[in-house]
Amino acid sequence: MNNIEQVDLIRDRLIAEGARKPEIVRQLALGCLGWPYVFGAWGEECTPSGRRRRASDAHPTIVSKCQVLRETNRKSTCDGCQWFPGGYRVRMFDCRGFTHWLLEQVGITISGQGATSQYNTAGNWSRRGEIREMPDCVCCVFRRKNGKMEHTGMHVGGGVVIDCSTGVSSVGMSGWTHYAIPNGLYSEEEIPVETVRPILRKGSTGEDVRKLQARLNELGYDCGAVDGKFGDNTRRAVIAFQGAHGLKTDGVVGSQTWAALDAGTDVERYRVVCEGVTLAQYHKILEICPLAEAEKE
Numbered sequence: 001m002n003n004i005e006q007v008d009l010i011r012d013r014l015i016a017e018g019a020r021k022p023e024i025v026r027q028l029a030l031g032c033l034g035w036p037y038v039f040g041a042w043g044e045e046c047t048p049s050g051r052r053r054r055a056s057d058a059h060p061t062i063v064s065k066c067q068v069l070r071e072t073n074r075k076s077t078c079d080g081c082q083w084f085p086g087g088y089r090v091r092m093f094d095c096r097g098f099t100h101w102l103l104e105q106v107g108i109t110i111s112g113q114g115a116t117s118q119y120n121t122a123g124n125w126s127r128r129g130e131i132r133e134m135p136d137c138v139c140c141v142f143r144r145k146n147g148k149m150e151h152t153g154m155h156v157g158g159g160v161v162i163d164c165s166t167g168v169s170s171v172g173m174s175g176w177t178h179y180a181i182p183n184g185l186y187s188e189e190e191i192p193v194e195t196v197r198p199i200l201r202k203g204s205t206g207e208d209v210r211k212l213q214a215r216l217n218e219l220g221y222d223c224g225a226v227d228g229k230f231g232d233n234t235r236r237a238v239i240a241f242q243g244a245h246g247l248k249t250d251g252v253v254g255s256q257t258w259a260a261l262d263a264g265t266d267v268e269r270y271r272v273v274c275e276g277v278t279l280a281q282y283h284k285i286l287e288i289c290p291l292a293e294a295e296k297e
Helices: 004-016 021-031 047-054 095-104 113-120 206-219 234-243 257-263 279-288
Strands: 042-045 091-093 125-130 139-145 148-157 158-162 168-171 178-182
Touching: 021 095, 021 148, 042 095, 091 095, 095 113, 095 158, 113 139, 113 148, 113 178, 139 234, 168 206, 206 234, 206 257, 234 257
Parallel strands: none
Antiparallel strands: 042 091, 125 178, 139 148, 139 178, 148 158, 158 168
16 A cells, blocks of 8 residues: 555656646556545545544544544554554545545646535536446546435546545446546547446346347347346356457456457357266366256256
8 A cells, every 4th residue: 555655756756747637647546545534534644633633423433443542452653553554644535535635636626515516516527427428538426316426436447436435445337327527637629439338247237238138149149138137147148258259257247348249240159069978077068168058868
């Protein structure tokens, strides 16, 4: 895990090299991985006194996760704390504080004290909308529930989001409902045309799963009903497709699998009959050909 000094060096180096603002934001977000979540924090140093100022009954972990402030096994200093690497400080954030701080590093300020007010302030953004329309670029993402934005993070490209929920971590696209591109991060001409393709796996549901199932069936990889539910049949079809196209056979539809599906090409396939195999041998065959079927003699 990086400390404050190391992340500041990343920022200063990129600025000196003339890096574009989206790249600076992307690398800073990645550089902060592992830093702590503290409700109400906007990027100040993580210290016992700073945590004490933010402490509240509604967020007891602000105190309980600090070895200097907690009631049990209390220590007198930060030495040995996971957020005091090598004797250097890290910063602390909540979700809206994290995205706000990242953008401030490139001279962009977004108004609003919370995720909802940030998203609803039209002047913050050059473009915003539903997540299915999000171009593949660095931008803020939001999760709406019961009419409010309950969470926010930073999309850094390729379906990867860095957010601060229980701490700064890397997550996928699942659950995000809206996106917003900050004013001043891109010119309108720089915003990519391509939209982000969601990462799908067993348990995923929705319209994107239906499109996946329809495409697999079209290419001859039978996944059954086009019902928008990524179950065992869809996973077997994905694995078979991946194996036939030299991709990692993990059953997860990411950028490479989407690209192969979009290409619309297929390879010649053959029916092979293996007689007299044992159950153990059949399971070995399944590792190579996930769609293999067997009949008991």
